[in-house]
Amino acid sequence: MIADFSIFPIGKGESLSGYVAEAYKIIEGSGLPHEHHAMGTSIEGDWDEVMGVIKACRDRLLEMSDRVSISIRIDDRKGRSGELVRKVESAKGKM
């Protein structure tokens, strides 16, 4: 499955990039295939792997703040992997 998520603290000011950097470290340390973009990060793996990464990001941000907002969009397709790259290519191939 792929989960695309964004996470940030509420109540720690308007600049969020330092918090996003903390999440990036955890995501990159996970070894899972991922893609950062302006509005979040997509990660591919099985449910427990992916949700484990998101939980670790949330645990880290709750050490640094008292309130955290998370938005997650999941596409879970049985028996598929390698979709992180293939999905955009597949749509472009049909344009």
Next chain:
Amino acid sequence: MIADFSIFPIGKGESLSGYVAEAYKIIEGSGLPHEHHAMGTSIEGDWDEVMGVIKACRDRLLEMSDRVSISIRIDDRKGRSGELVRKVESAKGKM
């Protein structure tokens, strides 16, 4: 924390209420505080409890279909509970 989520299969036709009913059974069986609304369900509990319910809904829908879409919006506030009811009241009290 509170997670608000919607879940449905892709590729099983336009009518989704039968699948939503399956999710409702799991949510209600969990015993966690929850509120169904037209566009999803809000559940309150700790991370593992709430994510366990969402995973169980996903597992059930993957038995019935090959592709599942999930959208989750989380508000995680340290040391708070009973927010499912209080949040709307708190905003209304400031109108």
Next chain:
Amino acid sequence: MIADFSIFPIGKGESLSGYVAEAYKIIEGSGLPHEHHAMGTSIEGDWDEVMGVIKACRDRLLEMSDRVSISIRIDDRKGRSGELVRKVESAKGKM
């Protein structure tokens, strides 16, 4: 169509209910069918009506802050109305 949305300022502290109250005033002033819940509000209407309400909430919050986060989940079904109430009932009827 139904749009479920949440909106809040980033960088104005941890308490958000005063801002949510401002959004509620606009939503309730719109006259569109709506339902507030702990994690957002669902509104029913046509695209321009519903998006007009969300834009008005965003304009109001940008008067009060410099950065606003919005999350929107839309279910747009041709030729349907009255879904705000019917969707939950329909799923409950199939449990």
Next chain:
Amino acid sequence: MIADFSIFPIGKGESLSGYVAEAYKIIEGSGLPHEHHAMGTSIEGDWDEVMGVIKACRDRLLEMSDRVSISIRIDDRKGRSGELVRKVESAKGKM
């Protein structure tokens, strides 16, 4: 502002790439800065420009199907532009 969105029809089968391709054509025809990724597309512009593109994608998909699901995540920051590229760089610079 930046809006990240995903859009697809419900009830037209499990394969969605042909529909995503239709959305890509509209997005690319808009001339607005954008970035496709596996789980959606981020677009930068002012509210009416960006929402006009999303509405055009929705109108196209409602020509091809009867039910459309849309998920939108917005970061609206006063007086900012060029954020589509800068946001990832800014977080990476703080790792």
